[in-house]
Amino acid sequence: QQRVGDLFQKLASQLGVYRAFVDNYGVAMETAEKCCQANAQFAEISENLRARSNKDAKDQTTKNSLETLLYKPVDRVTRSTLVLHDLLKHTPSSHPDHPLLQDALRISQNFLSSINEEITPRRQSMTVKKGEHRQLLKDSFMVELVEGARKLRHVFLFTDLLLCTKLKKQSGGKTQQYDCKWYIPLTDLSFQTVDESEAAPSIPLVLDEELDAMKIKISQIKNDIQREKRANKGSKAIERLKKKLSEQESLLLLMSPSMAFRVHNRNGKSYTFLISSDYERAEWRENIREQQKKCFKSFSLTSVELQMLTNSCVKLQTVHSIPLTINKEDDESPGLYGFLNVIVHSATGLALSRVQICT
Known part of the structure; x- marks a missing residue:
């Protein structure tokens, strides 16, 4: 042997x-x-x-x-x-x-x-005033409702604040960068009640038929790409199809979420995110509420501090790419691609620690 x-x-x-x-x-x-x-x-x-x-x-x-x-x-x-x-x-x-x-x-x-x-x-952390550490707890891509329009955002939950950013368009091999849209110290953050939500902006309705039509179109484009690859035709045709695929998937990503997740700043401003699953919404609320128990003082960031925090997101992020087929490597197997929330109700006999298994 x-x-x-x-x-x-x-x-x-x-x-x-x-x-x-x-x-x-x-x-x-x-x-x-x-x-x-x-x-x-x-x-x-x-x-x-x-x-x-x-x-x-x-x-x-x-x-x-x-x-x-x-x-x-x-x-x-x-x-x-x-x-x-x-x-x-x-x-x-x-x-x-x-x-x-x-x-x-x-x-x-x-x-x-x-x-x-x-x-x-x-x-997962960056040093702030007096040697304290601001640690990243969670981050995710979300759809924000801004004056009736859907905008893709990358949202970061730190130990003392919630930061909403926009991913800048990359060109010419430049490194990834974020623009800060807004932030709320956790001491100033609250979730809107039903009464308050009545005055909130209404969510534009997207019919199931429209979403189904987008999915069919995406499926057809994927088939066209595979057919072009098998026929060994020029890369230009495949690149054009990939661009179309990226546009359609980006549109579907924006239009699919329908569950409102509203956060309110004590200074009077409110923000609305649209989320696809009730589980994801509940998880964000729970994580924020748990962390709020450890926060006691309000604060404001200077423009320099805010810029440093936003720049640090490039290194600290745990979700590195938008869930689009275009972001997959060419040698990856075809199929579904995106975020999947899994609830493990019980588990026994694990040889490794939970952290290692999740990694």
């Missing part, structure tokens, strides 16, 4: 070499952040680093930020642990590799648990 367990066990026993890197990670990130703020050229370079993806791809490089590259060694430990978990699952208990793989997995999980406590908060 072929054995590999001893190799994985040896690899796991050498994870300690990552310790010095992890211990210095916070200093490295802070230093990089200071250099970015002090030097615009450094900031530009650090967001557009080119790295060769593998040894065989001599001319193919992928664009990464400095922060992404600094995190890659830690990410490799996570991936190795997940590979070990899958390998152990498919190794019979009678196989001589089984106890060796179990030991390797135990070592990897213990090391990963210790570094997750140190790394995760740093990647």
Whole structure:
């Protein structure tokens, strides 16, 4: 029988070499952040680093930020642990590799648990006044109703405020950027009651027939793209079809949500989001209310602070792309693409921690 367990066990026993890197990670990130703020050229370079993806791809490089590259060694430990978990699952208990793989997995999980406590908060937070940390709790793309028109927004929930941003159009290989539309300190935020909602703007009705027609059109365009690929016709025709597909999917993304999620600022302004599922709406409310229990003081951000916060969203975001087919890699399997909310009512016998499984 072929054995590999001893190799994985040896690899796991050498994870300690990552310790010095992890211990210095916070200093490295802070230093990089200071250099970015002090030097615009450094900031530009650090967001557009080119790295060769593998040894065989001599001319193919992928664009990464400095922060992404600094995190890659830690990410490799996570991936190795997940590979070990899958390998152990498919190794019979009678196989001589089984106890060796179990030991390797135990070592990897213990090391990963210790570094997750140190790394995760740093990647999800930014320093504010007096050394306090503003941490990102949740972010998502949502549709905002603005004077009767539907607008796509990226909404960020931090430990002390709710931030609504608009993703700027990218051109010429420029890095992703956000525009701040508005923010509400959590101490000033409330959810509109039924009585207050009566005065709120009405939601433009979109008929089911219209949505169905969009879905049919999207399906037809996808079929056309596959047909062009099989016929090996020019890439220009495929690019035109992909552009049409992106336009139709973007329209469907804007028109589909119909459940109102209204937030009110104590200064008198109210904002309305449209959400597709009641579960998602309830989850946002619950997360905001839980965090409000820990917030006691109102505040306002200066224009510089607001700009820094908005800029940090590019690095802190957990939802990186709008759920459109056009954002999928070409080698990904065809099919449905988007966000899926799953409620796990009960789970037993999990070998990994919940954080690792979600990752």
